[in-house]
Each structure stands twice: as C-alpha cells, then as structure tokens.
Amino acid sequence: MSAAESAVETIQREMTIFARRARASAGRMHPELSLVSYTLLGHLEERGGCRATDLAAHYALDKSTVSRQVAALERAGLIERRLDPEDHRVQVLHLTEAGQEILAQVTRSRRAAFRERLAGWPEEDLVRFAAYLERYNAGPAGAD
Amino acid sequence: MSAAESAVETIQREMTIFARRARASAGRMHPELSLVSYTLLGHLEERGGCRATDLAAHYALDKSTVSRQVAALERAGLIERRLDPEDHRVQVLHLTEAGQEILAQVTRSRRAAFRERLAGWPEEDLVRFAAYLERYNAGPAGAD
DNA sequence: AGTTCAAGTTGTACTATACAACTACAACCG
DNA sequence: CGGTTGTAGTTGTATAGTACAACTTGAACT
Numbered sequence: 001m002s003a004a005e006s007a008v009e010t011i012q013r014e015m016t017i018f019a020r021r022a023r024a025s026a027g028r029m030h031p032e033l034s035l036v037s038y039t040l041l042g043h044l045e046e047r048g049g050c051r052a053t054d055l056a057a058h059y060a061l062d063k064s065t066v067s068r069q070v071a072a073l074e075r076a077g078l079i080e081r082r083l084d085p086e087d088h089r090v091q092v093l094h095l096t097e098a099g100q101e102i103l104a105q106v107t108r109s110r111r112a113a114f115r116e117r118l119a120g121w122p123e124e125d126l127v128r129f130a131a132y133l134e135r136y137n138a139g140p141a142g143a144d
Numbered sequence: 145m146s147a148a149e150s151a152v153e154t155i156q157r158e159m160t161i162f163a164r165r166a167r168a169s170a171g172r173m174h175p176e177l178s179l180v181s182y183t184l185l186g187h188l189e190e191r192g193g194c195r196a197t198d199l200a201a202h203y204a205l206d207k208s209t210v211s212r213q214v215a216a217l218e219r220a221g222l223i224e225r226r227l228d229p230e231d232h233r234v235q236v237l238h239l240t241e242a243g244q245e246i247l248a249q250v251t252r253s254r255r256a257a258f259r260e261r262l263a264g265w266p267e268e269d270l271v272r273f274a275a276y277l278e279r280y281n282a283g284p285a286g287a288d
Numbered sequence: 289a290g291t292t293c294a295a296g297t298t299g300t301a302c303t304a305t306a307c308a309a310c311t312a313c314a315a316c317c318g
Numbered sequence: 319c320g321g322t323t324g325t326a327g328t329t330g331t332a333t334a335g336t337a338c339a340a341c342t343t344g345a346a347c348t
Contacts, residue, residue, distance in 0.1 A: 002267075003267055003270075003271055004267040004270050004271075006274075007267070007270035007271045007273070007274040008255070008258055008259050008262055008270060008274075009255070010274035010277065010278060011258060011262065011270070011273060011274050011277060012254060012255055012258040014274070014277035014278055014280075014281050015162065015166070015258075015277065016166075016179075016183070016254075017281050018159065018162070018163065018277070018280070018281060019162065019163050019166035019167065019179070020179065020180075020183055020203070021281075022159070022160075022163035023163065023167060023179075024203070024204050024205075034303085034304085035160075035163070035164065036164075036304075039160070039164055051326075051327095052326075052327065053325080053326060053327080059164065059168070060168050060169075061168070061304095061305080061306090062305070062306050062307075063326075063327065063328090064305085064306070064307080064308095064327085064328075064329080064330095065304070065305055065306070066327090067326095067327060067328060067329085068304085068305090068328090068329095069304085070327095071328090087313080087314070087325095087326085088312080088313060088314085088326095089312070089313045089314070089325065089326045089327075090313095090325090090326065090327090091326080091327075110156060110160075111152065111153065111156055114152055114155060114156040114159075115152050117280065117283045118152055118155065118280070121279075123146075123147055123148040123151070125276065126147075126148050126151035126152060126155070127147055127148075127151045128272065128276070129151070129155060129273075129276040129280070130150075130151040130152075130154035130155050130158070132269065132272070132273040132276065133154065133155060133158035133159065133162070134154060134158055135265075136158075136162070136261065136262070136273070137158050137161050137162060137165075139261045178334080178335085180335075195295075195296095196295075196296065197294085197295060197296080205335095205336080205337090206336070206337050206338075207295075207296065207297090208296085208297075208298080208336085208337070208338080208339095209335070209336055209337070210296090211295095211296060211297060211298085212297090212298095212335085212336090213335085214296095215297090231294090231295085231344080231345070232343085232344055232345085233294065233295045233296075233343070233344050233345070234294090234295065234296090234344095235295080235296075289348105290347105290348090291346100291347085291348085292345100292346085292347080292348095293344105293345080293346075293347095294343100294344085294345075294346095295342100295343085295344085295345100296341105296342085296343085296344105297340105297341080297342080297343100298339105298340085298341075298342100299338105299339085299340080299341095300337100300338090300339090300340105301336100301337085301338090302335105302336085302337085303334100303335090303336080303337105304333100304334085304335085304336100305332100305333080305334080305335100306331100306332085306333085306334105307330105307331090307332090308329105308330085308331085309328105309329085309330080309331105310327105310328080310329075310330095311326100311327085311328080311329100312325100312326085312327085312328100313324105313325085313326085313327105314323100314324080314325075314326100315322100315323085315324080315325100316321105316322085316323080316324095317320100317321090317322085317323100318319105318320095318321095318322105
C-alpha cells in the first residue's frame with residue numbers, strides 16, 4: 001500500500017473515531033443544548049435570523065424535525081419567531097438575548113475543550129491542521 | 145486574536161461540521177449497518193472477538209445498549225456468541241462469515257468515499273493530515 | 289452456605305429522526 | 319376573478335438508539 005493509501009486509511013479511521021466520540025460526548029457535555037440545537041442556534045446567529053426551511057435544507061434535516069427543534073428552542077426562550085410581513089407563510093427565526101447568552105456560553109466551553117486538547121501544538125501545526133479540515137469539509141457533501 | 149487562536153476556532157468549527165455530517169449521512173449511506181454497528185463489528189474483527197462488556201467500556205455505551213445491538217447483529221447473522229467455558233456468565237462475541245463480508249463491503253465503500261473526497265490531495269498533505277488527526281484523537285478522551 | 293460481585297437481559301422512558309397527511313397562505317394562469 | 323399548483327410549517331405515527339433501573343444467573347471469596 002502506498003503512503004497515500006495508508007494515509008487515506010488513517011484519515012478514515014480517525015475521522016470515524018472522532019465522529020463517534022463527538023456523538024457520545026455531545027449530550028453529556030452540554031445538557032442544556034444538544035449538538036443539533038447548538039448548530040441551529042449558531043446558524044441563526046451567523047445569519048442574523050433565517051427560516052426553518054433554510055435550516056432544514058442546510059443541515060439536510062426533515063422540516064418536521066426542524067419544526068420540533070425550533071418549537072423546543074422557542075419553549076426554552078432561546079429563539080423567537082417573527083412573521084414575515086411580506087409572506088405570511090414564513091416565520092423568520094431570531095435568537096433572543098437568552099439564546100445569545102447560552103450560545104456564547106456553550107461556545108466558550110466548547111472552545112475551552114478544544115483549546116485544552118490542542119494545547120502544546122505549535123502554531124504552525126494548528127494553522128495547517130485547520131486548513132486541512134477546511135479543505136476536507138469544503139469537498140462535496142454526502143461522503144462522511 | 146492570534147493565528148493560533150483563530151486556528152483553534154477553525155478546528156472546532158470544522159470538526160463540528162464533520163461530526164454533524166457524519167451522523168446525518170451514516171444511516172443513509174449504509175442502511176445495512178449503522179455507524180455504531182459498523183464500529184462494533186470493526187472492533188470484533190480487530191480483537192478477534194470480545195465480550196459485550198468490553199465493547200460497552202471501550203465505546204462508553206451502557207451495557208443494555210450493547211446488549212440490544214449485539215442481539216440485533218446476532219439476529220442478522222453477523223455475529224455469534226460463544227459461551228466462555230471458563231466462566232458461564234461470559235459470552236465471547238465473534239464475527240460470522242457473513243459479518244466479515246458485510247464489514248469488508250462497508251469498509252470498502254467507506255474507503256472509496258474518503259478516497260474520492262481526498263482525490264487530488266498531494267501525498268505529502270495526506271500524510272500530514274493523517275498525522276494531525278491521530279495526534280488529535282490520541283489526546284485525552286472526553287472533549288469533543 | 290451465604291454474601292458479594294460481575295455479565296447480561298429486560299422493562300421503561302426519552303430524544304432525534306423520517307415520512308406522510310394536513311393546514312394556511314401565495315402565486316400564477318386562464 | 320377563481321381554481322390549480324406550489325411552499326412553509328405543524329402534527330400524527332413509527333423507528334432507532336440510548337440510558338437507567340430492576341432483575342437473573344453464575345462466580346468468587348470468605
């Protein structure tokens with residue numbers, strides 16, 4: 001096996017390990033915000049509000065799933081819905097202040113975990129690793 | 145923000161994207177084998193058989209969860225249980241031939257997906273990326 | 289023998305998810 | 319206009335994966 005093939009093997013294996021661990025630990029680390037909820041809130045913050053349908057499309061989730069997640073987030077007071085005056089079918093979702101706070105807090109704690117894990121890496125390696133990951137994820141969606 | 149801090153941000157973000165995508169696509173890509181089942185079968189192959197309790201410990205799953213997964217895999221004919229003659233509480237799990245075949249097939253198809261995604265990467269980058277991932281995952285478990 | 293420990297199963301509950309059927313509104317077309 | 323078709327979102331139903339607790343069975347060690 002060539003060095004390239006064996007590197008691909010390793011990348012596959014390590015990415016799988018990571019995915020499994022992330023799934024296992026996500027719920028336990030931030031009981032207040034599941035990985036999906038966190039991602040949705042993050043998207044809302046980044047975009048400054050969007051529609052449930054956009055979330056579903058972007059994250060390849062069924063609209064019913066998003067609908068229930070959104071309902072839960074609203075119940076928890078983390079987002080609010082504003083009827084689009086242009087189109088009354090549409091509800092534009094926005095973070096509430098509480099939502100912004102929780103998102104910031106979870107982001108901080110996640111960032112701390114990553115930072116700790118990456119402590120001791122030379123800056124050059126961090127930058128290259130980050131670039132590789134971006135390049136990997138920028139590829140066509142669909143493969144793991 | 146320093147280059148190192150911003151790289152950590154990027155790593156966190158991209159790893160999260162990856163974990164989300166993996167979860168979303170795993171079920172659709174290999175309906176015959178969930179990510180967990182695949183991982184369990186892989187572990188059995190690697191170890192040449194082990195106990196349900198070992199699986200639970202290694203993957204931080206509840207023993208009841210493993211028990212049901214194992215039951216399903218046995219029902220599907222992919223693994224078999226052998227009573228440990230030394231200790232009749234213990235069932236040593238082994239891949240059946242069908243299990244080995246399916247595992248090999250899913251591994252091939254996953255590998256193909258990764259290979260396609262990484263096509264065009266210079267060998268040097270593949271090797272470095274693989275090394276970074278190994279180093280990342282080798283850190284203390286628990287952080288995402 | 290009796291107690292304590294370990295492996296595994298089963299009952300129950302919860303979360304995330306998908307698919308399908310439905311409602312409400314919009315847009316378009318004749 | 320007014321009917322048809324399309325889009326946003328909700329709700330009913332089903333399934334998978336998971337955890338926790340209670341239980342069964344066998345082992346080990348006094």
